[in-house]
Amino acid sequence: MQVRRCAVLVLEPRETIEFRFESLLQGGDGLVRDLAWYALAPHLDAPVRVDGRAQAWLGSLSPSRWHALEEGSAEAMLAAPLLAAGLVIAQDPADPVHAARDARLRQAHWHPLAAVLHAFSRWDGVDAVRNMKESETETAVQMRRTLGAPPAECARIEGSGPPQQLPRSPSGCFDDLLARRVTCRNFDTWQPLPLALFAQVLQRTFGSTAQQRVGEDLVFLKKNVPSGGGLHPIEAYLLVQHVEGVAPGIYHYQSDSHQIAPVGTDAVLDRGFVMEAVGQQHWFADAHVLVVLAPRFNRTFWKYRQHAKSYRVVAMEAGHLSQTLYLAATDAGLGAFITGAINEKHLERALGLDTIAEGVLAVCGFGWRAAQMTTTELDPAGVIWQAAAT
Ligand SMILES: Cc1cc2nc3c(=O)[nH]c(=O)nc-3n(C[C@H](O)[C@H](O)[C@H](O)COP(=O)(O)O)c2cc1C
Known part of the structure; x- marks a missing residue:
């Protein structure tokens, strides 16, 4: 059998600590520590535990050149569980799933460390709210008590010279818009969002304003947000909950035509x-639209192949989109949010x-603000909530 190592694999020495009552009874501290090496291979769903021999063999196996494995040999015995786990790929595999994913990973041009980071930082079934409660980091006061003091809110660079005061610019309408951008955690679940406002926020944030055709199959879209290489890789999928004239459901926004198309899926868009999408953060689940x-x-990665910066660039673009969405929503008199505490899987x-x-990198959302603040928002100047009270 011809085999080779999977394309990307990073080994992590991991300590898992578990509480066991028996350890306490035996006079221990109740904590049982397990130290083991795990192979993190981004084409697989989970880390794979490997022993020292397997690790050494994996290190000697080329990911690009096929290696002949002699049937019944000691090497074949060592390889068998690694083949089953998908860390080693056979040229003619009995089960092609791992091989197919490994082949696709090779074609996708990820930087290996970025592929590992992305694959193993995705959540499934995480309740971010319960985690905050359990770790006693739910409120600012709790955080200070549990975590101690954070680094100072404003940096002063040691050894820098005397500061020069800069002139303050007079406040204009752009400043007013910026000041009204407050992460919204209180949505009005009664009032539907008019189609025109829904469409306006999408157009301003995700729509293309022009295009440059370089050839038959190479087109650069111009948008209101910058994008590394002008490639605009980030798609907007919409969870439409409460918009006039749009049936609740899951849609894809088509940025060149300014259309929304329902996504063919068995998933049902309910509470x-x-x-689950927003890690049980009920304050965001009320939004009229989640993106x-x-x-x-x-x-x-088509342009920036195996590039050390490319994943970072895409992540930054999510930030540009989010800020533009906040401002487009604020300008329309709506509230907006972004969350990274999401169940990507x-x-x-x-x-x-x-x-x-x-x-999936993040979830944003927008809609009408509620009349009352039930969940805390950061509005120390009272720009939103004082205004609402008067
Ligand atoms: C990338 C990113 C992720 C965030 N994730 C969350 C989140 O998971 N839950 C949440 O309530 N707020 C989240 N926020 C909002 C911040 O808590 C908020 O921006 C911060 O408190 C400052 O308030 P402001 O946006 O009103 O100025 C996130 C903000 C950013 C930029």
């Missing part, structure tokens, strides 16, 4: 689906994403 920022990584499944080439 449970949205809560899943889902990059097609392979579009950016739940969304990937629902949207039918190819998780080698595509993924």
Whole structure:
């Protein structure tokens, strides 16, 4: 049998600590520590535990050149569990799933460390709210008590010379818009969002304003946000909950035509689906529209192949989109949010994403603000909530 190592694999020495009552009874501290090496291979769903011999053999196996494995040999015995786990790939595999994913990963041009980071930082079934409660970091006061003092809120660079005061600019309408951008955690679940406002926020944030055709199959879109290489890899999937003239459901926004197309999926957009998407943060699940920022990584990696910066660039683009969405929503008199505490795998499944080439980086949302603040927002100047009270 001809085999080779999977394309990307990083080994992590991991300590898992578990509480066991028996350890306490035996006079221990109740904590049982397990130290082991894990192979992190981004084409696989989970880390694979490997022993020292397997690790050494993996290190000697080329990921590019096929190696003949002699049937019944000691090497073949060592290889068998690694083949089953998908860390080693056979040229003619009995089960082609791992091989197919490994092949796709090779074609997607990920930087190896970025591929590992992305694959193993995705959540499934995480309840971010319960985690905050359990770790006693739910409120600012709790955080200070549990975590101690953070680094200072404003940096002063040691050894820098005397500061020079800069003139303050007079406040204009752009400053007013910026000041009204406050992350919204209180949405009005009664009032539907008019179609025109829904469309306006999408157009301003995700729509293309022009295009430059270089050839038959090479087109650069111009948008209101910058994008590394002008490639605009991030797609907007919409969880439409409460918009006039749009049936609740999951849609894809087509940035060149300014159309929304329903996503063919078995997923049902109900409260449970949205809560799971935003890690059980009920304050965001009320939004009229949630926008899943889902990059097609392979579009950016088409140009920036195995590039050390490319994943970072795509992640930064999600920030540009988010800020533009905040401002577009604020300008329309709406509230907006972004969250990174999301269950990406739940969304990937629902949207039918190819998780080698595509993924989910964040969820944004927008809609009417509620009349009352029930969940805390950061509005120390009272720009939103004082105004609402008067
Ligand atoms: C990338 C990113 C992720 C965030 N994730 C969350 C989140 O998971 N939950 C949440 O309530 N707010 C989240 N926020 C919002 C911040 O808490 C908020 O920006 C911060 O408190 C400052 O408030 P402001 O946006 O009103 O100025 C996130 C913000 C950013 C930029």
